[in-house]
Amino acid sequence: MATPALAGELPAPLTAADFIDFDMKQAALGRDLFYDKILSGNRNISCATCHHPDFGTGDGLSLGIGEGGVGLGTDRTAGTGETRIKKRIPRNAPPLWNLGAKELHTLFHDGRLSISDDFENGFNSPAEEWLPTGFNSLLAAQAVFPLVAQFEMAGNPGENQVAGAAHDRIDAPWPIIAKAVRTKGDYGTRFVAAFDHIQDPDQVTIVEIANALAAFQAIEWRSIDSPFDQFLAGDTAALTDTQQRGMQLFYGKANCSTCHSGKLLSDQKFHALALPAFGPGRTRRFDPMVRDVGRMGESDDLDDAYRFRTPMLRNVALTAPYGHNGAFATLESMVRHHLNPQQSRQSWQPADAHLPKAEWLAAIDFTVRSDRFEMARQAAKIDIKSVVLSDQDISDIVQFLHALTGTGLKTPIFGVPEGFEP
Incomplete structure (x- = not known):
């Protein structure tokens, strides 16, 4: 069939050159962190709980069920007893496809994170001047905010250190989360191996954690073959x-x-x-x-x-x-x-x-x-x-x-870790 005449101009092809280069070692580390509940205040929810590949990197729900929920995707429930959810996530869980694109400059439904030097750290964000520097991408900066959101991953005041710190100041929980990560299993040594500037696990901060998460998401969910x-x-x-x-x-x-x-x-x-x-x-x-x-x-x-x-x-x-x-x-x-x-x-x-x-x-x-x-x-x-x-x-x-669905989605580079539990 001949190429049709169109009222609007077709875009140029989306290619690998349109994406930021990320390190594979960091991405492998980010994969394990993405599926690990260690990033949540009560150690009961991971990034993958609301952004799972089985649901198009979302959760299949209109409004998400975060901290206190049970299960995965469309089978997830609001929990029971004292640990049940206190509030629904206010918005639909956004998909994670192609978030490593170079031209991407704004994230979240309301655009509350964008590339900017208003606060001299590279981003306009909810953390304003308290956002640290060193993020490898807009996607990495985004990764730190669900961790400190009460109803998403942090938990409720009085339940854990992260939730308590988050009610003091938005950046206060990040050192707590970083310590929990670098002292769990072999994460500390893997950070040393994956980041040239990290010589000792004690140097790992929320920035390296976010950079690893961004590397994984950007590589795993790049989709340019539809x-x-x-x-x-x-x-x-x-x-x-x-x-x-x-x-x-x-x-x-x-x-x-x-x-x-x-x-x-x-x-x-x-x-x-x-x-x-x-x-x-x-x-x-x-x-x-x-x-x-x-x-x-x-x-x-x-x-x-x-x-x-x-x-x-x-x-x-x-x-x-x-x-x-x-x-x-x-x-x-x-x-x-x-x-x-x-x-x-x-x-x-x-x-x-x-x-x-x-x-x-x-x-x-x-x-x-x-x-x-x-x-x-x-x-x-x-x-x-x-x-x-x-x-x-x-x-x-x-x-x-x-026809916008990728043809290679069934063979991801990393995949879901064996034994993952929502």
Whole structure:
């Protein structure tokens, strides 16, 4: 089939040259740390609990179940008794594909971590001037924040040293975590072997730990061999006729590429889509109500209210549910929302959210939906225009999105360690 004419310009192929080089020894060390509960305050949860390859490097839930939960992925429960979860994670666990890309400059749904020299440490982050220097990438800087988040990995005040320190100052737990890591098993000697500047295990800090985690994630979950990538590299037979029709719509009438642009299929900017609201959300510190303010929580600019970062789309077919709060279970429902946000928002039902049962949180899970003023504000903030497409068009777009799935995912470089337990 001849290459189709497109309204929007196709990106250049995504290649190995578009990624930061990381050290394999450090990555091997990072793999074991990623799957090790030693990084959590109560030693009961690992990075992999919420970012597992069996669930597209996410967890398969709308809103995550962090500290206090039991199990993995869609089988994870909210726990029982005194150790049960105190709060759902406010947002959907983002996938980890291609986070080692050189052009990536902003992370988190609200962009609260970005490359910047505002604090003279290379990043604008929640740690501000207390973030240490020496991180090998944006991804490494990101890795330190779930470790000190109460409901993600740190735990609750009074339960452990990490949680207690986190309520003193954001950087206070990192030396505690670093000591726990470097004194466990052979981690200390492995850090000496993997990092040229480390001569003794006592020199290992949270920076080396984060750099190892970043090296692993960037190498393990680099994905540049999807049928779409092959098509961009010149193999016009890599996409089926249906997928090519979907690509034409994606880069044309459907306006998808307006935001999902460039090699990473993201403009790394923030847009309001009026997704159905639920969950505890992330507010500004002084907000009196349950809601998610999006980018405004970082910028404190009213114009940024309810805007969220455009996600990258490699392997998107594997990363359901979709949206910053996982409101939509399927690609089709997410595409339909983009085409008519108001109609989709009105027809959405709480049962559409995939939330593990937690009766003690039921009053919070959907309370924002009873606030008619907040619902009106969110419904009025939409940055995308409605587009009329046929059911066949939508099906073709979905098939194109499936063509973004890597072909070599079943043979990862490292894989899950034998004996891993969530």
